[in-house]
Amino acid sequence: xxxxxxxxxxxxxxxxxxxxxxxxxxxxxxxxxxxxxxxxxxxxxxxxxxxxxxxxxxxxxxxxxxxxxxxxxxxxxxxxxxxxxxxxxxxxxxxxxxxxxxxxxxxxxxxxxxxxxxxxxxxxxxxxxxx
Amino acid sequence: xxxxxxxxxxxxxxxxxxxxxxxxxxxxxxxxxxxxxxxxxxxxxxxxxxxxxxxxxxxxxxxxxxxxxxxxxxxxxxxxxxxxxxxxxxxxxxxxxxxxxxxxxxxxxxxxxxxxxxxxxxxxxxxxxxxxxxxxxxxxxxxxxxxxxxxxxxxxxxxxxxxxxxxxxxxxxxxxxxxxxxxxxxxxxxxxxxxxxxxxxxxxxxxxxxxxxxxxxxxxxxxxxxxxxxxxxxxxxxxxxxxxxxxxxxxxxxxxxxxxxxxxxxxxxxxxxxxxxxxxxxxxxxxxxxxxxxxxxxxxxxxxxxxxxxxxxxxxxxxxxxxxxxxxxxxxxxxxxxxxxxx
Numbered sequence: 184x185x186x187x188x189x190x191x192x193x194x195x196x197x198x199x200x201x202x203x204x205x206x207x208x209x210x211x212x213x214x215x216x217x218x219x220x221x222x223x224x225x226x227x228x229x230x231x232x233x234x235x236x237x238x239x240x241x242x243x244x245x246x247x248x249x250x251x252x253x254x255x256x257x258x259x260x261x262x263x264x265x266x267x268x269x270x271x272x273x274x275x276x277x278x279x280x281x282x283x284x285x286x287x288x289x290x291x292x293x294x295x296x297x298x299x300x301x302x303x304x305x306x307x308x309x310x311x312x313x314x
Numbered sequence: 315x316x317x318x319x320x321x322x323x324x325x326x327x328x329x330x331x332x333x334x335x336x337x338x339x340x341x342x343x344x345x346x347x348x349x350x351x352x353x354x355x356x357x358x359x360x361x362x363x364x365x366x367x368x369x370x371x372x373x374x375x376x377x378x379x380x381x382x383x384x385x386x387x388x389x390x391x392x393x394x395x396x397x398x399x400x401x402x403x404x405x406x407x408x409x410x411x412x413x414x415x416x417x418x419x420x421x422x423x424x425x426x427x428x429x430x431x432x433x434x435x436x437x438x439x440x441x442x443x444x445x446x447x448x449x450x451x452x453x454x455x456x457x458x459x460x461x462x463x464x465x466x467x468x469x470x471x472x473x474x475x476x477x478x479x480x481x482x483x484x485x486x487x488x489x490x491x492x493x494x495x496x497x498x499x500x501x502x503x504x505x506x507x508x509x510x511x512x513x514x515x516x517x518x519x520x521x522x523x524x525x526x527x528x529x530x531x532x533x534x535x536x537x538x539x540x541x542x543x544x545x546x547x548x549x550x551x552x553x554x555x556x557x558x559x560x561x562x563x564x565x566x567x568x569x570x571x572x573x574x575x576x577x578x579x580x581x582x583x584x585x586x587x588x589x590x591x592x593x594x595x596x597x598x599x600x601x602x603x604x605x606x607x608x609x610x611x612x613x614x615x616x617x618x619x620x621x622x623x624x625x626x627x628x629x630x631x632x633x634x635x636x637x638x639x640x641x642x643x644x645x646x647x648x649x650x651x652x653x654x655x656x657x
Contacts, residue, residue, distance in 0.1 A: 221632045228639055259502030262511060269508045269515075278505055279649055285642035293643045296571070301650065 196230045231288045239284045246277050255281075333358050337372070339429050340386065344374055347421045352376045361385065367399070367549065368431075371438055384420065388433035396432060400424050401482035402548045403434040405525065408479040409545070414471035417544050439544040441536040448532060449572040449579055457539050462580020464542045465535070465563065466588030472545070473524040473556040473593060480525050485553040488608055489513055495615045499622065505645040509611045512652055518601050526554040531568040532577035557597065560585060561605025565613055566647045600655075607651045614644040 185191075190198075203223045211219050250273065252258045261267045267274055286294040341355040358372040370386045389395055403422035410416050417436040424432045442448060448461075477483075492510060496502075528550030536544040562568070563585070564575050572578020576585045582599060590596050621638030623629035 218632055221636055225632060225636055228636070255504050256502050258504040259507045262504055262507040263502070269511045274508070275649070275653075278508065282505065282642050282645050282649060286646060289639040290643055293646070297643075297646055297650070 193230055193233050196226055196233065200226045200230070228289055231291070235288055239287065243281060243284060246280055250274065250277055336370075336429065340372065340435075343421065343423075343428050344384075344435065348380075350376050350378055350380065352378060353380060358386075366390075383438035385417065385436050385438050386429075386433060387436070388429060389431040391426075391430040394426060394431045396424050397482060398549075399432045399434050401480075402551065403436075405475070405480045405483065405548055405551055406434075406436070408475045408525075409472055409548075411479065412471050412475045414468055414475075415542050415544050417546065439536045439546075441538040441543040443533065443536045443546070445532040445568070445570045445578070448537060448577075449570055454537065454539055457537060457541065458579050461537065461542070462574070462576040462584040463588035465530075465577070465580075466560075466585045467592045468535075468542055468545055469527075469530065469556070469559050470589055470592030472527055472530075472559070473522075475525045477523070477525065477553065480551075480553075483525065483551060483553050485523070486526075488554060488558055488612065489517065492608070492611055492615055495619070499615070499618055501618065501622075503614075503618075503641075503645070505648055506611060506614055509607060509614075509648045509652065512655065513604065513608055513611070516604060516655070518604050520555055521557050521595050521597060521601070522555065523553060524556045526552050526556065526558050528552050528559070528562075530559040530563050531565070532563075532570060532572075532579075533568065555605075556593070556595065557601060557605045558609065560589060560602055561607075561609040562612070564602070564606045565609050567613055567644070603651065603655055607648065607655065610644060610647050610651060614641055614648065617641050617644060 200223055203219055203226070207219045208216060208223065247253060247255070247258065250258060250267070252261065258267070262269060262274075283294065286297075337355050337358050340358070341353060344355065345351050345353045353374055353376040356373045356375070358370050361369040361371050367387050368390055372384055372386065374380060374382050374384055387399065389399060400422050403419045406416050406419050410418060417439050420435045420437065422432075422434040426432065442451060442454065448454060449458075489510070496506060496510065527545065527548060529547050530545070534545065534547040535542055536546060563577055564582070569575065569578035574580045575582055582602065586597070586599070586602060617637050618641055620629070620634045621641070624631065624634035624638065
């Protein structure tokens, strides 16, 4: 049960996004159009954080715990002070996962494109090794 | 090259930057410079550009037959950085002498009484500079396959500028600068710490000490189907390792989703071969990858600094707000580069 009445937060955000997309962006020109498009993107981030944030934050804390730290600040300090080996497979895997989770909220289109590129590069590498 | 207050009066010294005032002040400055009192300035219009400077295009005509489209670049009045634009203008002149494609500088001055802020006036170069147009415009079909090589040649020319011909440039060791900037940000990020550690552990031998353009990327060159017409935006120029310019050109952000690793349009080998051939500096893909990683880290740090300008209230804008959330894109690229360095 939540204190606030309907509509829920994500519905409110979506309503503003729809307004920007149908009423503002098509008619705006130049700098106004560019900024309206960015405003839409900012709200899309808010919407995804609202929907995915809770679960991803739980996963994030668990990942950090496997590295023996409570936050990224502490992890960064340990890397800087040579207390964690930067070649550690666990470290690399965790940072990859954390970055992926951030991208799921901030920039899923980038994530999809980058994954495709990485797959293609892997295939090229495999073909090279075979040849 | 400098002009004094006595020469052209104090019309613009008030700092009031209306188009009318600026046109009038420009007319006086150019008339003085070219010793032609009949010059008329018209069509003063702002030009798009991502830099911190104000940029305008305008027409200069006179009865004696002058008919030229020119560009004015100036510091925003009130936040002038004395010396900086004049250094940039002198460097552009030196680049022209070295045979690099660059707009011809007509006049420059640090004297704020002339136009209200330090400025440089140069010729307008016709062509295409929008990165997405460079990647997709059908009129550039013939150019695109050769562009990476042409840029390698242009870079070799820039890197051949004698250091004494470019006074006022600061020497920057990119890695030390990044370390300092990361410390000053006060926001420790594991991926960035990992990157700088890896860079420190694998630092390659220096390829020399030369002029470095500092912002040599898709968006800062003007091209036409017959070639590279001009390299612009010399604001971040410094003295450093020449391969830094090649690394920056390859950073993924400047590919604008194009398929080629060099600016979105070219292959690594095209750039390397052309540059090696023109400069005589011989290196391999591993060295370029080190610089690409260092430059990608540089972009992450620059993005964070801009996001901080938003957070601290000195620059409230939607772009800068979103840029903070996009640093993870650059971190993804850093992790991918770190992975490929091990191969």
